[in-house]
Amino acid sequence: MTAAGEAPMRSHPQAPPQEQTTQDIAVLLEPLRREILAHCYRMTGSVHDAEDLVQETYLRAWRSFRGFEHRSSLRTWVFRIATNACLTHLEGRRRRPLPTGIGAPAADPADEPHESSAVPWLEPLPDALVWTGPAPDPAAQAVTDESIRLAFVAALQHLTAQQRAVLLLRDVLAWRATEVAEALDISVAAVNSTLQRARAHLAKMDRGDPPRLPDDERRRRLLQAYVAAFESYDVAGIVELLAADVVWEMPPFPEWYRGARDVGALISAWCPANGAGDMRMVRTSANGLPTLALYMRGPDGSHRPFQLQQVTPTADGVARVTAWFAPELFPAFGLPTELPE
Structure with a gap:
């Protein structure tokens, strides 16, 4: 995966965290919204759940902003909140597959298809929610094509919620193992073993996409x-x-x-x-x-x-x-x- 580089923290001029207003905090957090939305989408496989979780993340960030002591970047701090909001949301919920991911063979087109509402299906993510206008230089993108590929997000659904979180934080956001351990309240050894299992399982599920035609x-x-x-x-x-x-x-x-x-x-x-x-x-x-x-x-x-x-x-x-x-x-x-x- 192509790691998204860590953006520098945008601090409010002259105002320490405890003196910043709700509007100040909103201004600080707004540039991260698209990245947080993409992260929540990767975790949940649902654009609607992701949008709800962005709001939950920002609410949690607003409530706890006075406790933010700048020991990490603002981006790292907010992603930590978002990841834990997603983990709470996913407790007891079923994964979101695509039909090709449920294990059945290809169907006979002569047989009438029958809708199944028992499965919460994987949803698409509109590009307009994470990019505005034409996609920028891939090297400069905070959200890359690769990180929101449907096949990749579908493969993530076959991991446990914690495996998804560890893999995304390490391989997509390029966090250090110590940062992931602190964010998820687990040991560094647990992070490393979870990442190893997640990568192995993902390699079986995500076989990539056929070579696409460029936009020509x-x-x-x-x-x-x-x-x-x-x-x-x-x-x-x-x-x-x-x-x-x-x-x-x-x-x-x-x-x-x-x-x-x-x-x-x-x-x-x-x-x-x-x-x-x-x-x-x-x-x-x-x-x-x-x-x-x-x-x-x-x-x-x-x-x-x-x-x-x-x-x-x-x-x-x-x-x-x-x-x-x-x-x-x-x-x-x-x-x-x-x-x-």
């Missing part, structure tokens, strides 16, 4: 053709744009599919669209990847949220699609609840 003309043409094929409901055209061994999954349905032909059969058999114009797509991005908000035309002629498709464009075509059937995620992306005609 080839990728733009592929995405443009992909959107056009869906909006014209051209299943053969969609299949042609998929990699031969594409993986397709669609939480909250536990079934997943492998191979362009099977995905084409799935869409032909179970997609509620009837023809061109029934589906419309709006482009956005999540976890550093192109994401397409699909709106489906209803009986009244209006197009309303249907699914969010995160796609991995490669030289061989679209190699992976995670399609969330979760209209409740649309507001997190700033997407409209209905498309105008």
Whole structure:
């Protein structure tokens, strides 16, 4: 993992901690918000939980700011609060997998998919919440593409909460073992053994992503053709744009599919669209990847949220699609609840 460098502490001019106002504290903490959000997302796998935990972190920081004695940087202090808020939140909660992570083989597209609400599924993280505008120079990014990759966050869900915390603090934030031990109130030996187990387990789960096309003309043409094929409901055209061994999954349905032909059969058999114009797509991005908000035309002629498709464009075509059937995620992306005609 690429470690995020520690930013220098931004202290309030002339005012010692005990004299700083609520507004002063808010000004100090606000530059860290996006990093803290990404950290809470990695820990929980949920953008909604992460946003709630950022608020909890800032509330805890405000309440305890007078006890902050500058023995560490402000960033380290706030990340310590955020990590412990996440650990408290995760107590007794189930992990958030993707369908490919629950251990079942690829499904038969001839069988009707059945939604499962019993599983709390992994959610995407809108890029706009951690970056503004085009991503900056990777060397200068506080939150890197690598640190919020969907495959990486999905693999983290197979670790215990403490293993996630130790691995993220050591390998993503580049903390020393002594700092992690102090933050989590465990021994340095426990930190080292936990990190070793977490790395070994993660190596089994996270096999990385296929090489992506860079953001160039080839990728733009592929995405443009992909959107056009869906909006014209051209299943053969969609299949042609998929990699031969594409993986397709669609939480909250536990079934997943492998191979362009099977995905084409799935869409032909179970997609509620009837023809061109029934589906419309709006482009956005999540976890550093192109994401397409699909709106489906209803009986009244209006197009309303249907699914969010995160796609991995490669030289061989679209190699992976995670399609969330979760209209409740649309507001997190700033997407409209209905498309105008």
